[in-house]
Amino acid sequence: MDTIGSYLKKHTEALVKDVGIEPACEITGKSKATLGRYYSDHDEHSDRFMPIDAVARLEEASSYPHVTAALSELRGMTLSQEGNPTASNKPGGINSDVIVLSQRFAMLMAEYNLSIQDGVITVNEAKRMLKETLTLQKVLIEMKMHLEDETV
Known part of the structure; x- marks a missing residue:
């Protein structure tokens, strides 16, 4: 598997684990096995990636946009979150x-x-x-x- 594919699979795994496997199944309508194939590094699954609509749904439920951030990092870019209502609600400064x-x-x-x-x-x-x-x-x-x- 190429470096980009491996990088995206690792971030896909982080996304699923952030949301939780059971909730991720419910959100995407996919089975645990299917979700596992999306981030598996085994040769037989090297060409399988999570559909972008499933990524979007999971990132909406996650604490961080893992795959979107990975894609931007691959382009040498960073993400910026505008108008985050939770930023000022976090304790401290x-x-x-x-x-x-x-x-x-x-x-x-x-x-x-x-x-x-x-x-x-x-x-x-x-x-x-x-x-x-x-x-x-x-x-x-x-x-x-x-x-x-x-x-x-």
């Missing part, structure tokens, strides 16, 4: 964001340190680091929204 950011970054570095000790990063170790990276990305987005709220 920029100071809290900086604290959370440093904590999450420390967790990512700790995961990296554990993963690289034997000189090889396994698939499971990479998945754990990816999860920390995605969490860190969400914290940065919250921080960006708080900064945008303060400049208005």
Whole structure:
């Protein structure tokens, strides 16, 4: 499987897991097996990708637009969320964001340190680091929204 396909499948998996497998089945009208095929990295499923309408429905229910963000990253772009009503409802502000950011970054570095000790990063170790990276990305987005709220 090519790099782009693998990248999209990983973000599709993150999207399904964000929503939850059972709710994702209900939202898309697809079975667990079908959803699993969309993010499977096995050769027999390398050409199967989630239909864009299913992605849109799942991203509406998710905490983060995983696949849309992945597509924009592949183009070297970033997403910006305008007029997010939940941004100002989040407790804290920029100071809290900086604290959370440093904590999450420390967790990512700790995961990296554990993963690289034997000189090889396994698939499971990479998945754990990816999860920390995605969490860190969400914290940065919250921080960006708080900064945008303060400049208005």
